Amino acid sequence: MKKVGIVMGSASDLPVVQKAVDVLGRFDIPYEVHIYSAHRTPEQAREFAVNARKKGYGVLIAAAGMAAHLAGAIAANTTLPVIGIPCKGPMLEGMDALLSTVQMPTGIPVATVAINGGANAALLAAQILAVEDTALAEKLDAKRKMDEADVLKKDWEIAQQLNQN
Numbered sequence: 470m471k472k473v474g475i476v477m478g479s480a481s482d483l484p485v486v487q488k489a490v491d492v493l494g495r496f497d498i499p500y501e502v503h504i505y506s507a508h509r510t511p512e513q514a515r516e517f518a519v520n521a522r523k524k525g526y527g528v529l530i531a532a533a534g535m536a537a538h539l540a541g542a543i544a545a546n547t548t549l550p551v552i553g554i555p556c557k558g559p560m561l562e563g564m565d566a567l568l569s570t571v572q573m574p575t576g577i578p579v580a581t582v583a584i585n586g587g588a589n590a591a592l593l594a595a596q597i598l599a600v601e602d603t604a605l606a607e608k609l610d611a612k613r614k615m616d617e618a619d620v621l622k623k624d625w626e627i628a629q630q631l632n633q634n
């Protein structure tokens with residue numbers, strides 16, 4: 470199976486990235502995590518993106534906060550699919566990172582998940598890899614079924630507590 474490459478702009482993004490790592494681990498998807506910043510280590514970020522395909526990555530995830538250019542900078546240097554995670558920073562509730570990540574000009578797409586959406590980034594990466602991997606697709610289907618059963622159980626419980634008939 471191809472690896473998922475996860476890059477974050479700073480070690481301070483780790484709590485969000487950890488959510489992605491946990492999901493990938495649950496599905497036995499190989500991954501590598503690095504800190505490369507679009508601003509502080511632009512050469513390393515570029516190098517990583519340029520070489521990602523030949524190093525066996527199939528999807529890249531880029532997490533960054535504030536003026537979050539990392540996902541776009543990575544996407545500019547590869548045609549692998551790039552998933553952007555806007556991370557909530559100390560100001561503006563993450564709207565700064567959301568707009569910086571999602572508003573890519575035509576030609577360089579970044580599939581942007583919700584602010585701090587580490588788990589969904591990993592699930593989307595898994596779904597991309599599952600296009601060519603039936604076993605992984607089956608695991609994803611099974612997870613959806615479990616999530617469904619979970620909600621139905623909660624519906625039943627709330628009905629017992631609150632409904633009159």
Ligand code: RP5
Nearest residue numbers: 478479481482533534535556
């Ligand atoms: C971004 O600036 C990083 O992705 C991080 O979210 C934010 C703040 O970085 P630190 O000052 O915490 O290193 O580049």
